[in-house]
Amino acid sequence: MTSTTQITLTISLVMLVLFVIAIIGFSIGFANDNNAEINIADDPELSSFYTDAKGDLSDYKTDSEETYSSILKTTIEPGSDVAQSSGSFAITSGNVLGVTKNIVYLPYKKIFGSGSGFGIFFTTFLAILIFIVGLLIYKSLRGNP
Amino acid sequence: MIFLDYLYNLPNSTEGLDEIVTQTIDIFPFFTPMILFFVFMVVFIGGITRQKSRTGTADYPAWAVVASIATLLPALLFSVSSGFIRLDWLIIVVSLNILSAIWFFLDMKPQEV
Numbered sequence: 001m002t003s004t005t006q007i008t009l010t011i012s013l014v015m016l017v018l019f020v021i022a023i024i025g026f027s028i029g030f031a032n033d034n035n036a037e038i039n040i041a042d043d044p045e046l047s048s049f050y051t052d053a054k055g056d057l058s059d060y061k062t063d064s065e066e067t068y069s070s071i072l073k074t075t076i077e078p079g080s081d082v083a084q085s086s087g088s089f090a091i092t093s094g095n096v097l098g099v100t101k102n103i104v105y106l107p108y109k110k111i112f113g114s115g116s117g118f119g120i121f122f123t124t125f126l127a128i129l130i131f132i133v134g135l136l137i138y139k140s141l142r143g144n145p
Numbered sequence: 146m147i148f149l150d151y152l153y154n155l156p157n158s159t160e161g162l163d164e165i166v167t168q169t170i171d172i173f174p175f176f177t178p179m180i181l182f183f184v185f186m187v188v189f190i191g192g193i194t195r196q197k198s199r200t201g202t203a204d205y206p207a208w209a210v211v212a213s214i215a216t217l218l219p220a221l222l223f224s225v226s227s228g229f230i231r232l233d234w235l236i237i238v239v240s241l242n243i244l245s246a247i248w249f250f251l252d253m254k255p256q257e258v
Contacts, residue, residue: 012250012251013250015250016246016247016250016251019246019250020242020243020246023214023217023239023242023243023246024239027217027221027235027239030221031221031224034225035225036221036224036225037224037225037226037227038223038224038227038230038231038232038235039224039232040232040235040236040239042232043232043236046236046239103243103247104247106240106243107239107240107241107243107244110233110236110237110240111237111240
């Protein structure tokens with residue numbers, strides 16, 4: 001995984017989180033502004049997800065600033081062109097991936113329900129997502145596995 | 146004079162246009178989801194077909210996002226008054242937006258991965 005791919009993946013995940021927050025925020029704001037009879041804020045799970053996602057994104061901002069600062073202070077030994085630590089991926093992939101998991105889980109739960117037999121699909125999808133991100137991080141550190 | 150037997154009671158049209166829709170939905174609750182499904186499919190298939198005819202290829206995830214947003218807008222308008230849409234249907238439309246966004250934002254090109 002090149003740095004360009006890492007940026008693409010990170011931006012994709014962050015844009016996904018921002019899009020979801022914007023859609024839910026717009027829907028709630030529309031309902032509040034027009035005194036709508038049906039308001040998605042009445043759904044406790046969706047409301048708590050909205051609050052959590054905003055909190056996670058706020059944490060991401062703080063963590064990314066700290067990571068940016070640590071990247072600037074990084075020194076690379078002469079002749080060494082391989083990253084020695086996966087610390088820089090902790091924010092860009094790991095942190096946002098947690099929010100992404102919640103985003104994937106929310107529509108699944110709302111459409112299929114929590115006790116549905118379709119759970120194996122959701123579990124498998126998340127496992128593949130985590131596996132791919134882990135493999136990309138390994139590939140960027142050590143080359144092709 | 147022949148009187149026709151209607152399958153459902155006809156809505157009372159003297160109480161306003163919205164009341165006709167409300168009474169129709171009351172008799173046939175799947176009416177609103179059918180309208181929303183119609184909006185989604187018209188935008189989704191129409192957009193894909195038109196883009197394919199112009200450029201030879203179509204961006205399926207992008208049209209899914211556009212179609213789901215186009216579906217959300219009438220769903221939100223329905224939510225202003227009671228009787229048009231239920232809360233669970235509105236949440237499913239929002240969920241559809243989220244699923245489309247997942248498809249769109251994670252649709253990276255092979256060379257990028």
